[in-house]
Each structure stands twice: as structure tokens, then as C-alpha cells.
Amino acid sequence: MITTDFAPGSPCWLDLGAPDVRAAAAFYGAVLGWDYEPMGEGEDVEGGMFRKEGKIVAGLGKLTEEGARSAWMIYYSVTDADATTRAVERAGGTVRVPPTDLEDWGRMAQYSDPLGGQFAVWQPGDTKGVDLVDEPGSLSWTELYTSDAAAAKEFYGGVLGWRFSDTELPGGGGTYSLITPAELPEERMHGGLMEVREEDLALANGRPYWHPVFAVADCDAAVAEVTGNGGRVQMGPEDAEGVGRLAVCLDPSGADFVVLTPARS
Numbered sequence: 001m002i003t004t005d006f007a008p009g010s011p012c013w014l015d016l017g018a019p020d021v022r023a024a025a026a027f028y029g030a031v032l033g034w035d036y037e038p039m040g041e042g043e044d045v046e047g048g049m050f051r052k053e054g055k056i057v058a059g060l061g062k063l064t065e066e067g068a069r070s071a072w073m074i075y076y077s078v079t080d081a082d083a084t085t086r087a088v089e090r091a092g093g094t095v096r097v098p099p100t101d102l103e104d105w106g107r108m109a110q111y112s113d114p115l116g117g118q119f120a121v122w123q124p125g126d127t128k129g130v131d132l133v134d135e136p137g138s139l140s141w142t143e144l145y146t147s148d149a150a151a152a153k154e155f156y157g158g159v160l161g162w163r164f165s166d167t168e169l170p171g172g173g174g175t176y177s178l179i180t181p182a183e184l185p186e187e188r189m190h191g192g193l194m195e196v197r198e199e200d201l202a203l204a205n206g207r208p209y210w211h212p213v214f215a216v217a218d219c220d221a222a223v224a225e226v227t228g229n230g231g232r233v234q235m236g237p238e239d240a241e242g243v244g245r246l247a248v249c250l251d252p253s254g255a256d257f258v259v260l261t262p263a264r265s
Contacts, residue, residue, distance in 0.1 A: 002133040002140060002190050006077040009160045009181035010190050011142050012129030013075035013122050014212055015059030017068065019253055021046060024060060027251050031225040031259070032137045032214055036060065055131035057138045063253075069203075070253035073110065073120050074142050074210050076160055081107045081123040087159045099123075113155050115148060116207030121160075134215060140260060141213035142179075142191035149177060149195035152208065156193075165189075170241060203256060213258040219245040222259040226251075 006012040018024035025036035028050060034057060038048040046062035063070055078084045081099040088095060088111045096118065097110035106125040112118050122129065132138040146152045156162050161182030166175050174196075180189040198206050216222040219237045226233060226249045234256070236247030244262040251257070 001188060003188070004129065004131070004133055006124070006129045007181050007184055007188070008077055008079055009162055010077055010184075010188070011074055011139065012077040012124070013059070013120075014072055014130070014139060015061060015075075016070070016072050016255060017061055017063040017065070018070050018251075018255070019063045021048075021060060021062055023252065025050075027229050027231065030229045031222055031231070032057075032216070034058075034137065052132055052135075052137040057130055057132050070251070070255040071118070071204075071209065072212050072255055072257060073118065074212060075108065075120040075122040075129075077129065078121045078123055078160070081109045081121055084121050084159060085109055085111075091155050091158050093155065093159070101125075113208065114151065115146060116204070117144060117146060117152070117209055119210055136215050136217045138215060139212050140215035140262070141258075142210060143213060143258065144191070144193040144208060144210050145196050145201060146193060146208035147196065147198045147201060147206075149175070149193060152193050153177065164193075203254070209256070211256045211258060213246075213260050216259045216261055219247055219259055219261040223247045223249065226259075 028034045034050040034052055036048055048060055049056050050058040085095055085099055092114040094112040096112055099107055099109040101107050104125050105127040107123040110120040134140045153164050163180045164177045166177050169176050177193045178189045179191040180186055223233055223237050230252035232250045234248040237245055239245050244260050246258055246260040248258050
């Protein structure tokens with residue numbers, strides 16, 4: 001489960017880089033019931049916040065990096081972004097954006113892991129993270145697809161202090177590794193990683209990639225909004241025992257995400 005106390009190593013923020021900000025705002029508004037709040041006025045505003053029932057759930061910005069694909073960036077809470085940056089470099093990762101102060105809100109940095117999977121960290125200032133998680137229309141899980149699970153565990157375990165526990169997927173679907181922040185009980189696990197073939201990573205040109213899982217009240221209804229608003233479905237909807245009903249989706253610009261109606265406990 002993800003909570004808003006944002007213990008070190010846990011996901012605390014996410015934002016979308018989109019080629020068309022207004023089109024992205026309309027799409028996620030239809031699929032997840034989000035309201036978009038531009039940061040500024042006028043037609044040329046290139047970013048803002050998504051809100052659900054008045055609470056911030058994500059950020060949205062104009063995709064400006066040349067050659068980059070539209071994608072969600074997930075941020076993990078850290079106590080010292082500079083120390084994390086040094087740990088990333090020692091572990092063979094790449095610093096994409098060095099630690100940067102964002103006024104009084106906090107300090108951020110973005111990286112790639114040794115195989116190219118992109119992620120970010122947030123050292124909180126006045127802003128700890130999003131306002132709503134683990135509820136319909138908000139972040140409920142994070143997931144990494146990688147071609148080398150062992151290497152990913154070594155890197156992220158060293159950099160972010162994560163602990164991992166493996167479970168076998170039904171039907172011979174492979175091993176799924178559950179992620180828990182350091183020194184927290186397993187009920188606070190917040191994500192997972194799965195080893196896939198390099199050819200299964202075509203979405204990111206063979207590199208690993210993270211994506212968010214959003215809780216929804218009705219997976220099938222959310223999927224209908226995805227396809228009805230120009231998105232696509234890569235997998236599902238299907239039932240996963242003990243997890244819920246889920247679908248892997250792409251928005252109209254190709255950014256990937258999952259919608260999940262959790263199983264009733």
C-alpha cells in the first residue's frame with residue numbers, strides 16, 4: 001500500500017510529460033475523473049496539476065526532451081538528493097537532471113538505472129508529495145519491467161534501500177518481485193518489478209521502464225473510457241487472483257499506465 005506519510009524510498013510524486021498538454025488533460029479527466037489546474041494563464045501554459053476531488057494526484061508538463069517518448073515519471077522520497085545522486089553514480093546509473101531546488105517545495109533529481117530505466121527522487125521541503133493515494137483515481141502501485149531483475153534489485157536496493165520478496169505468477173508467468181521500503185513491514189510494499197524479454201520492452205526501445213498503477217472503481221468502465229478517448233489497451237481487462245481486475249493501457253501519445261480495481265479483502 002502507498003500512504004501519504006512518504007517514508008524514505010516510497011513513491012511520493014508522479015508527473016506526465018506529454019506532447020499536447022490539453023489533450024492529455026482531457027484524456028485523463030475522462031479516464032480517471034481528474035481535473036486539470038494549469039500553473040498560469042493563457043493558451044501557452046505548458047504544465048499544471050491534476051486533482052481528484054480537490055486533492056493533487058499528479059503533475060502534467062510539456063514534453064520537451066528531443067527524441068523522448070511520452071511517459072510517466074515516478075518520484076521516490078529521499079532525505080538527501082545529493083547523497084542519492086552519489087549513490088546512483090557509484091552503482092553505475094546516470095544522472096539525467098542533477099539535484100535541483102524547486103523554490104521552497106523541495107529538491108528533485110532524475111536518473112537512469114544502469115540499463116536505462118528512468119526514475120526520479122524528491123527531497124521534500126514544504127511539499128511532501130501528492131495529496132491522495134491508494135484511492136480510486138490515484139496512484140496505488142508502481143511497476144518496473146526490466147530485462148535483468150537481479151541487476152535491478154542490486155541497483156535499487158543499494159540506492160533506495162529497498163527490500164524484495166519474490167512470488168511466482170500463476171500459469172508459469174514468471175517471477176514477480178515485490179518492493180518494500182527499508183525498515184518498513186511488508187504490508188507497506190509499494191511496487192514490483194518483473195523480468196521480461198528485451199523484445200518485450202519495445203515501448204522504450206529495449207530499455208527498462210517504470211509505470212504507475214492507478215486504482216479505479218470499475219476497471220472495465222475505465223478501459224471503455226481509454227479506448228473511447230483515443231487510447232489503447234495492451235492487456236486485459238483480466239482478473240489477477242488476490243490482486244484484482246486490471247488492464248495495461250496506453251494514452252493517445254503512447255504513455256503507459258495500468259488501471260486496477262483491487263480485489264475485495
